[in-house]
Amino acid sequence: MCGFFSRQLFLSLTGLRDLFFPRRCRVCGHPLETGEEDVCRECFDDLPLTYQWETVQNAAFERLAARFEPQAAAALFFFRAGSDYRKIIYAVKYGGRRRLGYRMGFMLGEKLATNREFLRCQAVVPVPLHPLRRWKRGYNQAEDIARGIAGAMGLPLETGLLRRRRHTRTQTGLKGLAKAKNVEGAFRIDAERVAELRAEGTGELLLVDDVLTTGSTLAASAAPLTAAGFRVSCAILAFTS
Ligand SMILES: [Zn+2]
Structure with missing residues (x-):
């Protein structure tokens, strides 16, 4: 009663x-x-979709190719200043809307799975946050997005490979060269995990971040991966235009 x-x-x-x-x-x-x-x-x-998954030569690929040699790259939607769709990114990044991050990632993963270029990847690797920032925020939004992508593509999520080496300033408000300098050398990789992954797969990884602005964060996280012999493709939730 x-x-x-x-x-x-x-x-x-x-x-x-x-x-x-x-x-x-x-x-x-x-x-x-x-x-x-x-x-x-x-x-x-x-949702202002980019359709970048349909062709390898696209704006996201070209922006990243100015900094390193990605195999392929695609973002899900355009992120314009003043657009209400930027609120999705704020909710996923700062608002604790983790399921939304996963769902948006899943949506992106379904698109990527329609292009063989992305299906060559053996694992999905989120751009890591520094442990201190992750602890403060309680989660890494790139990991939620990557988990959705991995789920949609039937690929494993790889979180033990890439680490933040030092605490970088938040990128918000930094421009161009200052942004690139801020993240330069900020990532390192686990050598043991490299050997295991190289032994069991194609040698190609899908690197995931929430937003593609200048490409400096993705380039800095790709650097130790390509140095270890991996080929790197990139998947991003939103492309700033
Ligand atoms: Zn609505």
Whole structure:
């Protein structure tokens, strides 16, 4: 009896919460309907997709190729200044919306799986956060995205290979050369894990980050991987244009 009443109380409190603080779409701000989570169906349908997974010669590839030699690269959607879609990135990166990161990653993974270039990869590697920043934030958004990609592509997620060597300043607000200098030499790899991965796979890795701006973070994390003999492709949630 008591359980019944507390459940009724819980349900009416949830109802009250939804009445006063309705769950809203992170992008357009409209109340979410049953079954929708974080982003409404309309906003998902209108996501400004890049279609970069359809061709290897694309804007993401070219931006990265100015810094290192990627095999292939693709982002899921465009991230324009002033666009409401940037709120997806904030929610995934700072807002603790980890399932949204995973779901967006899964969506990207499904696109990448349509192109053989990306299917050559043997594992999905998220760009790591420094342990201190990861501890403060509680999670690494690139890892959530990478887990979604790995799930959609049927590839293993590899988190033990790449590490942050030192604490870099946050990249937000840094431009061009300052940004590149900030992350230069910031990553190292686990030599034992390199040997294991080289022995068991194609030697190609899919490196994952949330946003592609200048490409300096992806280039810095790719550097020790290519030095160890891996070929590197890149997958990014959003491409700044
Ligand atoms: Zn919406």
